[in-house]
Amino acid sequence: MIIPLDLLISNNSNAYQLTNAAIKRALQINLAGDDELEASKSKVVSIAIKQILTEKVRYRLES
Numbered sequence: 001m002i003i004p005l006d007l008l009i010s011n012n013s014n015a016y017q018l019t020n021a022a023i024k025r026a027l028q029i030n031l032a033g034d035d036e037l038e039a040s041k042s043k044v045v046s047i048a049i050k051q052i053l054t055e056k057v058r059y060r061l062e063s
Contacts, residue, residue, distance in 0.1 A: 002042045002043075003046055003053070004053055007054065008049070008053060011053060017059075017061065018049075022049045022052060024059075025048035025052060025057055025059075026044045026047075029044050029047060029048055030044050
């Protein structure tokens with residue numbers, strides 16, 4: 001499975017924040033492309049969630 005479920009279960013962050021970060025990252029991947037997406041032929045949202053959970057991409061809250 002593309003989404004690391006063990007990291008998703010152990011994730012202590014806010015689900016709403018994680019969802020927003022995944023949406024924004026998926027949009028970035030869709031517009032600019034990503035090597036991981038082309039190599040694995042997976043769904044954009046799955047790649048975005050995986051990158052956030054494995055901390056390949058970090059997100060922060062803007063106030």
